[in-house]
Amino acid sequence: MKRHKHSILAVLAALLWGSLSATPYRPVWEIGRKDGSAAEFALYDGAYSDLLGRFPGAAAAYDVGRSTPGEIPYILPGPQDGWAGNGNGSLLIRFGADAQASRAEMRLTLYLVESQASSPPTIEISAGGFRTSVQAPAGDDINYPDTKRTSARGLAIEALLPAGTFGAGENLLTIRNAGGSWLVWDAIVLEADRSVKCTRPGDGIALIGSHSQPGLIYGRTEEELLHPVTLTLVNWGKPQRAGWNYDGKPGGTVTLSRGINTVEVNIPEGYEGRTVDFEVHPNRGKALSAAVEIAPADKYTVYLVQHTHTDIGYTKPQTEILTEHLRYIDYAVEYCDLTADYPDDAKFRWTCEASWPVREWLRIRPKAQVDKFIRYVKAGQIEVTAMFFNMSELSGENNYKTFLEPVARFRELGLPVETAMQNDVNGIAWCLADYLPDLGVKYFSIGSNNHRALVPFDRPTLYRWESPSGKGMLMFRSDHYHTGNSWGIHTGDMARLEDGVFGYIRNLKRTGYPFPVIAVQYSGYLTDNSPPSMRECDLIRAWNERYAWPKLRSATAHEFLGRIDSQYGDKLPVYRAAYPDWWTDGFGSAARETAASRKTQSDLVAIEAMLSMAQMEGTGQSGGTHEELRRIHENLLFYDEHTFGAAESIWNPGCENSQVQWAEKGSYVWEALKSTQLLYEDAIGRLQGALYRSTHPTLTFFNPLGWERSELATVYIDFELIPADREFRIVDAAGKALRVQPIRSRREGRYYAI
Known part of the structure; x- marks a missing residue:
């Protein structure tokens, strides 16, 4: 009993000492309301894709006492956030403080509504000479930017800032997303271990960044080339003009608006590899300076391949999607017409990702329209590819006869088919490495999606893919099929595109990609089943009018792969290996329908053999048997293709779109099963005369x-x-x-x- 008493006293003493020694922090300032919502911040009620348009470089500035939370985006993106351009989102906070600030230890707390669950960000906090990095906690809902729903609670990042970090007068604090994906603000709070009063610093300008873009741009003529250099300045006061020079030579003048300004200070070609001193002289305040190392130009050519990613469902019910894809081909033909007088690099070009829509379009469109389509295919502005759909590995080999049938029809029309394209799916059936070369298909482009999956190789990779029998084709493991959209190419925003292109090339060099040419896919809009668009052609034209290097080219998949084959084909590694798909697990969530698909495919093997036996017995087949078999296989393909559920089916399974899409998806396999069982009866009926009787x-x-x-x-x-x-x-x-x-x-x- 006595031991228990002493233990209780010891615990009470420890608790008392802890309460006496805990530092009582007092608020200095607070941005936002700690209420579990980001509604007071910018873009909360808008589209996440508008972030870079409203906040270039995903950067924002906040002046304590003057700014409002509505001047900060509700989300801070990171380098693994493709939807926001894979950049490092940052927030610069300025505040004034009294003399107590230099003696105060401070605590910065970032309260979060959400943090990307699979790749939570690493946050870099810097002020004066102090810098620290803190790992954000993982949240719960990766769909928060779309749904604004979360079950996460208590998410926060805390950093202690030692005495002397801040001082009397103006102070700057930077919060930067250094790694991972996004976080969503609830509130940002700075506290001190003593009373620190905020003061309002005067107007001024701060030079917070400089950058030499690794390109060359045209000056007043095509012969005059310039190094593109940018300076990032924050103007905390009224708009004003400022002059700039480089290495003591006059440069020009710029206008600085209130807030963050990114200004061009381009200098003549010939400074690559050298450090150049820039000075900015505002009308009010002291001069600012920066030393900038001038980067050599990236002499790359980027082939931009526009397509629509063909999901049979996902964005809308299947019955709507199928008709839309036929209309998209109409648009593609029209856009080829409309860009006939564009520079060749900027002409509209379109790669038909799947063969099914092309087959149906050719069947139902008037001859004049079909003839125009064929003309653009032969001219290299439209490409027809070999894959019926983007496929899972659920289909057996017999299904691939129907899968590849459109290729024969295209050849009858004189249409070249030398490329296969599979997107989104993270693998491909190895048997295609045997089948496709026999059909004259030489190239294969696969744009994998690393969501819930690993993607082979740490960079875009070109190689020879061999089948077990030794047949082979040139394979391109490209990056995500919307990589160009992650650069904002669909928005028409040149600044976003520049960040995307140069960031992408920088990553290619970092990971050791070996060629000065690369292909990047994109769609007319940032969505699956996207209609085509001409806006990107205008942006490509504007880019090439500005940049001598790197160059952009509107292209088909075949054009890029053909260049690789002709110039670098002998340098490619060879892999004889299977490429299994990670996403086949989706079919496990519909085990009953998936079992029906597998059973039907197995039954068809037996039925086709029995019909062959009947043919040998002289009992023949009905006139529509081959068409019925083709129809069954096609229904199986519509079930076995990769799309599995509506976009919102996980977080809203009961909504109309989720319910309708699943009903239509399942109907394909049940129709195939029903028709197959009737065909069983057809086959056995023809063999009754050959059955043993007793x-x-x-x-x-x-x-x-x-x-x-x-x-x-x-x-x-x-x-x-x-x-x-x-x-x-x-x-x-x-x-x-x-x-x-x-x-x-x-x-x-x-x-x-x-």
Whole structure:
């Protein structure tokens, strides 16, 4: 008893000492309201994709006592956030303080509504000479930017700032997303261990960044080339003009608006590799300076491949999607017409990702329209590819006959088909490395999506992919099929595109990509099943009018792969390996329908063999048998293709779009199963004359394969043949009894395993 008493006293003493020694922090300033919502911040009610348009470089500035939370975006993106351009979002906070600030230890707390769950950001906090990095906690809902819903609670980042970090007068604090993806603000709070009063510093200008872009731009003529250099300045007061010079030579003047300004201070070609001193002289205040190392130009050519990613569903019900893809081909033909007088690099070009829409479009459009389409295909402005859809690995080899049938139709029309394209899916059936070369398909482009998956290789990779038999094709593991959209190419915003292109090339060099040419995919809009757009052609034209290097070119997938093949084909590694798909697990969430697909494919092997036997017996086939088989296989392809559920099916499974899409997706496999079972009856009916007959009930098993085998078979037998209460045996032709087990019964019969 005495020991317990001493333990309790010890605990009480520890708690008392802890309460006496805890530092009582007092608020200095607060941005936002700690209420579990980001509603007071900018863009909360807008589109996340507008972030870079409103806040170039994902940067914002806040002047304590003057600014409002509505001047800061509600989300701070990071380098793994493709939707915001893969940049380092930053927030610069300015505040004034009294003399107590230099003696105060301070605590900065970043209260969060959400933090990207799979890749939470690393936050870099800097002020004066102090710098620290803190890992943000993982949140719960990666769809928060779309849904504004979260179950996360208590997310926060805390950093202690030692005494002397801040001082009397003006102070600057920078919060930067250095790694990972996004976070969402609730409130930003600075506290001190003593009373620190905020003061309002005067107007002024701060030079907070400089950058030499690794390119060359045209000056007043095409012969005059300039190094593009930018300075980032913050003007805390009224708009004003400022002059600038470099290495003592006059440069020009710029206008500085209130807030963050990114200004161009371009200098003549010839300074690459040198450090140049820039000075800015505002009308009011002291001169500012920066030393900038001038980067050599990236002499790359970026082939920009526009397509629509073909999801059978996902964004809208399947019945709407299918008709939209036919209209998109109409648009593509029209946009080729409309850009006929554009520079060649900027002409509209379109790669048809899937062959199914092209097959249907050719079937139902008037001859004049088809002839125009064929003309643009032969001219290299439109490309037809070999893949029916973007496929999972659920389909068996027999399905691929129907899958590849459109290629033959295209060839009849004189359309070249030398490229296959698979996007979104993180793998591809290895049998295609055998089938496609036999059809004259030389190239394969696959734009993988690393969501819930690993993507092979740490950079875009070109190689020869060999089948087990030794056939091969040139394979391109490109980056995500919306990489160009992550640069904002669909917005028409040149500044966003510059950040995207140069950042991408920088990453290519960092990871060791070996060629000065690269292909990047994009869609007319940042969505799957996107219509085509001409806006990107205008942006490409504007880019090439400004930049001598790097160059952009509107292209098809084949154009890029053909150049690689001709110039670098002998330098490519060879891989003889399977490329299994990570996303086949999606079909496990619909095990019943998936089992029906697999059973139907298996049954079709037996049915086609039985129909062949009937043909050999002279009992023939009905005139529509081949068409019926094709229709069944096509229904299976519509189920087996990669799209699995509406975009909102995870977080809103009961909504109309989720329900309708799943009903339509499942209908394909049930229709295939029903038709297959009827075809079974057709096949067995034609073989009745060849069945063994006896005075006893008989069972006939058909082995459709070319070798003997032993299998478990499930059979339903009416009680009319084997009464429910009668003992019986099933014996083979040699009189040997087979093992039989009843499985389940109905009133009129029973299922047996034999």
